[in-house]
Amino acid sequence: MSIASRRDFLLKTGQGLGGAAALTGLIPSVGAFGAAHAADLVDPLAPKQPHFPAKVKSVIWLHMNGAPSTLDLYDHKPDLVKLAGTDVPASFLKGIKTSTQGGVGKLYASNRTWKQHGESGAWFSDLVPSIAQHADKLAFIKSSMTVGATHDISILKLNTGDLNPGRPSLGAWVTYALGSANPDLPPYVVLYNGKSEPSAGSVNWNSGFLPAVYQGTAFRPGASPILYLDRPELRAATQQRSSLDLLKRLNALGTAQRPADTELLARVRSYELADRMQAAAPEAVDLAKETDATKALYGLDDPTSASYGTTLLRARRLVERGVRFIQVVSGAPDGETEYTSWDAHSDLEKNHGLMARMVDKPIGGLLADLKSRGLLESTLVVWTSEFGRTSYGQSGNGRDHNAWGYTQWLAGAGIKAGTTYGETDEIGLQVADKDKAVDTYDLHATVLQLLGLDHLKTTFLNNGRSERPTVVYGKVIKELLA
Amino acid sequence: MQSFDPANPSQPHHKRDVTTTPLQALTLFNSDIVFGWSQALAGRVIREAGNDESAQLTRLYQVLFSREPNKAEKTALKEFLSNEEKLIAQKTSNGKFEVAVPTGLKDTQQLNPIRAAAFVDLVHTVANSNDFAYRF
């Protein structure tokens, strides 16, 4: 009796294991294979040269999930404080469509004290004292804007450039364009703190229409970062090793017989990477060898910042090990159930008090640590969010979503440190000069540029159509580059 | 099962993605569910081919790949089996007597559990090798 398909095998030998329905989704069907992809498949993760020389080798993408109010962190607006408690003057609402539940509230100011820091004199609120120490390392983008009033959609746009699923994430494009710098680890890793995976989903690190090998690998918090990294319980380590050696031997016999079979080669490479990852991944995330001083630097001794600090310390270790794109999604401190993201529609004071305490020391520590180890010269750190928050209040003591003007920042190799690009209006609601607006596409184009990639030349042929990370948009913001 | 890229229904495509990712490889090699399938397949092969080692190897390749193993493969497999038996024997002599044996066997079949466990390891590995897990 022969097996006609993989589904057949599962049906015939996997009786009582959930049935065919549960399994058919597992197996991708193999279609006809075009010659165009053959070269890529020999080793899709082989390192590739950027379009032009660049300093940045690794990106740490700090996604502040839930959308922080940068009006309460970086974007100092004395006029907002002055006008707090009054209605938004009509002139500031021109050109935008508000959809706040409960209506546009009065202008809101939280209890902040603001100070200028460093030679650049950049403003920071009392919520981010550690990050403020690094004022002169940052290049602010105070004219950020985007679309979409809901988190999931805007997060998708932030990461993949589209409001609908189907496009590769920025990390996937980077992996596609540059390949891997460390054959033992995935080149694109997703980190998060908190109990569960980021709620917006894995579509935010998927490969879209790019080959699946470019998708992000999520490392879970805790000692066992990848599911199935450990062998089944009933197999000893010696059995695992000998089985993997047999696998290599059988695969070698296969490739010797079919040397031109690129699918086979790619597959063999995946198994080999998986084999190496079994040892390399736990080592990469193990903080045992880090000094107490380093751990304190990242805020691991404070229960509020401990989990986020752990992810950033892991991120630094991954950078040291050549991982190209590390997508860090902020979660919540261990045990926190009330404020689980930056999404402060109400209780902004308490919410941001907690969230800022969660990220401030770790981010300051990361910047200091990267600098002292000489890694800042080859790493790009990005503070980003799906949008900002409104100047007018919501629910009395919160702020609504604001896609019309907010702040993000860059730090690290190739950027013009200690500068600010663009600004919002006097009350921090909209971008002041629309010609200086920085959309997510522009942020992507700029990040790619820093990696040595021209976004217009980073293309992939999908069903006959040439695609690029910036869709049909994208402008490199030259003022941010050193 | 997110590690396997299910077809994206919102996008038309005439060619499915064929690259196996390391995550998929890890799942296939380490997941208890997949290992359970290997135990079942090992049981089936022993049921159908009997206790003779060569017959079992031939039957396994027929089931998985619709062909017989060639000489080089047979050599590799037999070497593996004898080596694996030693490894498992050592494990059990150290006190850990849990081994993964083939499932679905008839009572009448007298099996040396250590040898049977080695065969399970073999089946699992062969099932993960390029030919089968990748094509059909």
Next chain:
Amino acid sequence: MRKEIVAIVAMAALLAVAGGARSDQAELDTDLMHSIEDSNKSLASNIAIKETRGASSDAKELTEMFAQVEAFYARKGDAPDAVELAKKSRALSTQILQSVSTSDFGAATDSATTLSRTCKTCHNYYKKS
């Protein structure tokens, strides 16, 4: 299919204009907007792979479609910004056609990206959603 839509919409626009007194078309035809979006995406791809014929055809279609958008808003009378943006879009499309004909795909790419941004700018003010 897209060409048929363009033809039908063009006919409808002509009839509307010819109708004179009939100005009950309160909103811009969404089919027209979808066609523009499709052509724009196709244009970006064709420029990227240097497919001259495809890019020229897309650019020509866009020029015609933006003319209709311009006519619509001119007739409406209360949307001078939209008229300007439509004019600018038409000019950019013509520019792209020119660049493609001389194989200056770099210039064509720049114009195409500017054109996409112009779409967004107009949508900020005039798209109902």
